Amino acid sequence: MTKTLTSSNRLRLTAAVLLIAVLAGAVALMRGNDAQSSEATPAKNSGPAPTLASAPAKAVASAAPSVASSAAAPAPQAPPIATLGAVRVERDELLRQLQTMPPQARQQLQDNRAGLEQWLRARLAERALIEQARAQGWQDKPEIKRAVQAAQERIVVQSYLDSVSRAPDAYPSDADLQAAYERAKPQLTVPAQYRVSQIFLPAALSDADAVAAARKQAQDLAKRAQAPKADFAALAQSQSRDETTRAQGGDIGYVPLAQLTPEMRPVVAQMKAGEVSAPVQSAAGFHILKLTASQPASVTPFEQVKDELRVALRNQRQELAARAYMEGLLNAGTVSIDGAALNAAFEESAAGGFSPTSNAPSVARAP
Numbered sequence: 001m002t003k004t005l006t007s008s009n010r011l012r013l014t015a016a017v018l019l020i021a022v023l024a025g026a027v028a029l030m031r032g033n034d035a036q037s038s039e040a041t042p043a044k045n046s047g048p049a050p051t052l053a054s055a056p057a058k059a060v061a062s063a064a065p066s067v068a069s070s071a072a073a074p075a076p077q078a079p080p081i082a083t084l085g086a087v088r089v090e091r092d093e094l095l096r097q098l099q100t101m102p103p104q105a106r107q108q109l110q111d112n113r114a115g116l117e118q119w120l121r122a123r124l125a126e127r128a129l130i131e132q133a134r135a136q137g138w139q140d141k142p143e144i145k146r147a148v149q150a151a152q153e154r155i156v157v158q159s160y161l162d163s164v165s166r167a168p169d170a171y172p173s174d175a176d177l178q179a180a181y182e183r184a185k186p187q188l189t190v191p192a193q194y195r196v197s198q199i200f201l202p203a204a205l206s207d208a209d210a211v212a213a214a215r216k217q218a219q220d221l222a223k224r225a226q227a228p229k230a231d232f233a234a235l236a237q238s239q240s241r242d243e244t245t246r247a248q249g250g251d252i253g254y255v256p257l258a259q260l261t262p263e264m265r266p267v268v269a270q271m272k273a274g275e276v277s278a279p280v281q282s283a284a285g286f287h288i289l290k291l292t293a294s295q296p297a298s299v300t301p302f303e304q305v306k307d308e309l310r311v312a313l314r315n316q317r318q319e320l321a322a323r324a325y326m327e328g329l330l331n332a333g334t335v336s337i338d339g340a341a342l343n344a345a346f347e348e349s350a351a352g353g354f355s356p357t358s359n360a361p362s363v364a365r366a367p
Helices: 002-040 054-063 091-099 103-111 114-133 142-165 176-186 210-228 230-239 265-270 301-330 339-351
Strands: 082-084 087-089 193-202 251-253 283-293
Touching: 082 114, 087 114, 103 114, 142 301, 176 301, 193 210, 193 230, 210 230, 210 283, 251 283, 265 283
Parallel strands: none
Antiparallel strands: 082 087, 193 251, 193 283
16 A cells, blocks of 8 residues: 555656656747847847747747848839830830841941931820720721731731741852852942032023123133142132032032033043133033033942842842742642632722622622
């Protein structure tokens, strides 16, 4: 009996010790959490105390960045180039437009600010018009759908045909370019250029008295201009009646013979630099000419036209390849054309009986 009581007392004592240990650990943990909470958040916390399961989770969440925060933030969108209310012309759209232009044209547009702004205004108006049409369901009209489908088919056909007929990257070779240059030399020849100045005296052919007076004045001026150390530019500024060249001392600039009047051409062609001509009569009056300088006929150098020749040869090659490809499609099978059906279609179109919304002819014609 004594041994039984002793064993029971021991079990009770052990249970009490374990209970005290658990309670002590719980109190210590709660005090630790309170201390951490007071250090991290000075303000009063009105929410419930964290549970044992939530505390480690919060620690892990605060220690490691989340997936969303670790991901790279999207790049900020560039501001629009132009706006009209809610209508916008985005930067990417302008870039795509510029990339389709040759470098020279792109530079000209950049230098022409007024022209660039005009294009942007036109694009905004076009966008606004599109929005109005869409708001009215214009794109759902049958004729618009047919036009869109036809345009889409043309784009697909052209794009696909370009892909199957594209010239090889190595074409044209240097030898091809040189041969093309030799063939194109007649078209690449620059005619002789003449820098001419003039003193002009008007005299209509129908007015004999005016012609006689102008001839006498022209002869006097020619003698003065041909004198040693004569200042032709000063004479032109004071005596010429040509308003477009008088301020420049009569200088016309470099011109080929073809741009001169027929009466001037043989005279200028025989002159030497610095020489002043006798009066030359035209239908408009009298011209006293001075040849300032001349440049002989020349051929545009190969290096200046090489890039243009390359583009032309590639385009020509692709055009021939596309034509051959289309002919190959036709030759791959038997083409049959129903002449009667073709004539009937023309007759029906002329009679106005075709309904574009149906494949069948209209029967709503008056008998």
